[in-house]
Amino acid sequence: MRSSIIDVAEKAGVSIATVSRVLNGSDKVKAKTREKILAVINEMKYAPNPAARGLIMKKTEAIGLLLPDLHGEFFSEVIRGADEVVQQHGYHIIVSSSHNDPKEIEAALRFMRGRVDAIVLMSPQVNAEILLENLPKSLPIVLLNCRTDNKHFDTIVIDGYGGAREMTNYLLDLGHRRIAVITGGETNLESEERLRGYRAAMSERNVAPSRLLEFQGNFTEISGYETAREILKLKNHPTAIFAFNDSMAIGAIKAIREEGLRIPSDISICGFDDIPVARYISPSLTSVHVPISDLGAMAVNRVFDRLTKRSKDSTAHVFVPTKLCLRSSCKKINTISNLDKEEHVA
Amino acid sequence: MRSSIIDVAEKAGVSIATVSRVLNGSDKVKAKTREKILAVINEMKYAPNPAARGLIMKKTEAIGLLLPDLHGEFFSEVIRGADEVVQQHGYHIIVSSSHNDPKEIEAALRFMRGRVDAIVLMSPQVNAEILLENLPKSLPIVLLNCRTDNKHFDTIVIDGYGGAREMTNYLLDLGHRRIAVITGGETNLESEERLRGYRAAMSERNVAPSRLLEFQGNFTEISGYETAREILKLKNHPTAIFAFNDSMAIGAIKAIREEGLRIPSDISICGFDDIPVARYISPSLTSVHVPISDLGAMAVNRVFDRLTKRSKDSTAHVFVPTKLCLRSSCKKINTISNLDKEEHVA
DNA sequence: CTGAAAGCGCTTACAG
DNA sequence: CTGAAAGCGCTTACAG
Numbered sequence: 224m225r226s227s228i229i230d231v232a233e234k235a236g237v238s239i240a241t242v243s244r245v246l247n248g249s250d251k252v253k254a255k256t257r258e259k260i261l262a263v264i265n266e267m268k269y270a271p272n273p274a275a276r277g278l279i280m281k282k283t284e285a286i287g288l289l290l291p292d293l294h295g296e297f298f299s300e301v302i303r304g305a306d307e308v309v310q311q312h313g314y315h316i317i318v319s320s321s322h323n324d325p326k327e328i329e330a331a332l333r334f335m336r337g338r339v340d341a342i343v344l345m346s347p348q349v350n351a352e353i354l355l356e357n358l359p360k361s362l363p364i365v366l367l368n369c370r371t372d373n374k375h376f377d378t379i380v381i382d383g384y385g386g387a388r389e390m391t392n393y394l395l396d397l398g399h400r401r402i403a404v405i406t407g408g409e410t411n412l413e414s415e416e417r418l419r420g421y422r423a424a425m426s427e428r429n430v431a432p433s434r435l436l437e438f439q440g441n442f443t444e445i446s447g448y449e450t451a452r453e454i455l456k457l458k459n460h461p462t463a464i465f466a467f468n469d470s471m472a473i474g475a476i477k478a479i480r481e482e483g484l485r486i487p488s489d490i491s492i493c494g495f496d497d498i499p500v501a502r503y504i505s506p507s508l509t510s511v512h513v514p515i516s517d518l519g520a521m522a523v524n525r526v527f528d529r530l531t532k533r534s535k536d537s538t539a540h541v542f543v544p545t546k547l548c549l550r551s552s553c554k555k556i557n558t559i560s561n562l563d564k565e566e567h568v569a
Numbered sequence: 570m571r572s573s574i575i576d577v578a579e580k581a582g583v584s585i586a587t588v589s590r591v592l593n594g595s596d597k598v599k600a601k602t603r604e605k606i607l608a609v610i611n612e613m614k615y616a617p618n619p620a621a622r623g624l625i626m627k628k629t630e631a632i633g634l635l636l637p638d639l640h641g642e643f644f645s646e647v648i649r650g651a652d653e654v655v656q657q658h659g660y661h662i663i664v665s666s667s668h669n670d671p672k673e674i675e676a677a678l679r680f681m682r683g684r685v686d687a688i689v690l691m692s693p694q695v696n697a698e699i700l701l702e703n704l705p706k707s708l709p710i711v712l713l714n715c716r717t718d719n720k721h722f723d724t725i726v727i728d729g730y731g732g733a734r735e736m737t738n739y740l741l742d743l744g745h746r747r748i749a750v751i752t753g754g755e756t757n758l759e760s761e762e763r764l765r766g767y768r769a770a771m772s773e774r775n776v777a778p779s780r781l782l783e784f785q786g787n788f789t790e791i792s793g794y795e796t797a798r799e800i801l802k803l804k805n806h807p808t809a810i811f812a813f814n815d816s817m818a819i820g821a822i823k824a825i826r827e828e829g830l831r832i833p834s835d836i837s838i839c840g841f842d843d844i845p846v847a848r849y850i851s852p853s854l855t856s857v858h859v860p861i862s863d864l865g866a867m868a869v870n871r872v873f874d875r876l877t878k879r880s881k882d883s884t885a886h887v888f889v890p891t892k893l894c895l896r897s898s899c900k901k902i903n904t905i906s907n908l909d910k911e912e913h914v915a
Numbered sequence: 916c917t918g919a920a921a922g923c924g925c926t927t928a929c930a931g
Numbered sequence: 932c933t934g935a936a937a938g939c940g941c942t943t944a945c946a947g
Contacts, residue, residue, distance in 0.1 A: 272624070274621075275620075278624055283620070294645075294845075295642065295645070296846075299641070299644060302639055302648075315663055315677070316664055317662065318662055318663075319652065319656075320649070330659075336616050337618050473850070476851065477849050480851050499640075503820055503822070503823050504851070505822065
């Protein structure tokens, strides 16, 4: 059997209270007693039972991280950023993915209740606020890219609108007029924000945004690939494709290549997120940079702020700016005639 | 305060024992009593305290997953595969990364002890067996790509040797003789195995493997990039580069392109792992396919086999075969003269 | 079918 | 500085 604090106490010839004190670094223990106990602990390789400890101390030293998905580099970067900070605090992460399914979010939340000291929730699709209400209000919660106006929660939101607007403006500056987008799905907050930004830029520049140029993907490579194939079937295909994340852009690039078109001379393509691999593919992908691992780190830092009472009751609402990251997958549109044609169609 | 089982019992007018019974699905509760209790539970949004439950039941419904790193698609795929299976069982995952640091492995293991019902450990670099010995022998442990002969643990090992050997043979069949490799580091088991396979194939085909063609990376994109730059500086550079994982291959491709060389006409390149993005980059990457997410799934399935006593005491040692995945980044070497030259040098 | 009681392994006032 | 005892929130024989 696993040894308990009682075994240690017996072997050291003290009470369990004293063992507990040295375990918790109390200064009210005679040095000699402490040493003896420490020796026994070492010898027995004793480690306190976290469940017992958690039961009485009401802390778990774990943070729950609930993500919508686990595919691709975006989420692994979020996890990595979160894990780094969490490790510095001697904490650990319980991850789970919800597949954008309310049932799974609920199950994960229920599981985490009592098992974690705080929750970081990323749910751009499912509105999880109702589920969140079932959690004790004492549990700090950080919402990452969630749809909410509830000032009760800490929130971190990427500037998808601004980023997409900036990218669209860049494409417009390059002379593109027929710019297709591949979205991440109608009900996805991030996709919606990016779409808003795209439309805003188009309108501001007096290029009527056409719904016919808005294609729906789902943030996966394969959806980018398939959607791009559809786009290229268009008689007079767009001169630029703006995929709402890099994974879809990567899929789209494959489709474009298979069609025999060159990037960026025949068609420009860009993404969003700036995942690590974006700079390595060829042509290197122009994208909207999002500090992905920082997102995870910020969320966890926020959690610890709350946990250490530094900001016990005030919630923070962070808006994360994005920044255009120009590389080689986009290019000035070349022929005047082409431009004219575009204008006409637009 | 959070409500406890006592509150539920009071409100339902029963004892906590009965509440506990309906919580655990005991059939010895009158239907009517059960209903009333269920109603109260729902109304109060009661959820049992996992710490208390864990303390007495000695199970946590969590599996620990300790990975060497969290960079790149490989590890996120392992997590994804593990998470999928774990969710089917109503379990969850506690992930942690060790950065190949014994201290961090130890800390993570200590943290997990008592918090998880089993541990999946991937540690190709640090020999973690000594650390593992401090864990209660009742805790099921699955070793993923670890350096061990200890039949006491369940093990899952990828056939790095066979995969690399097959890939090298393929390159040799294409006429390549000067094949450089980018390894993953000297002390890394996976890298070692792949190197063994490469050398074996070279020797078998009477191409003396030269240490001068073995370059050391560390499995990251940037190391692939930088190492490839070194390789291309060689007077008579190799006609093929075999990177020991796809991330390094992707980095190498960037370096090759920057040098103005075309792939595969000027130089062939291939990787290992077949991460999801490999098929999307261009040229699509020839790689050794590893069923990455299956690795996570297999490990977790094995864990549940143990947990459900189906195979309480027997350990399993699984050897995972790899399979060549030919795409467009490698090509037959073209000129006879070139071939001759190679032969000469080799 | 239901309840009183012991116990899981710890921490922490409360005494001394 | 140290120990006896209560209690954290649950489950599970043991009686009835």
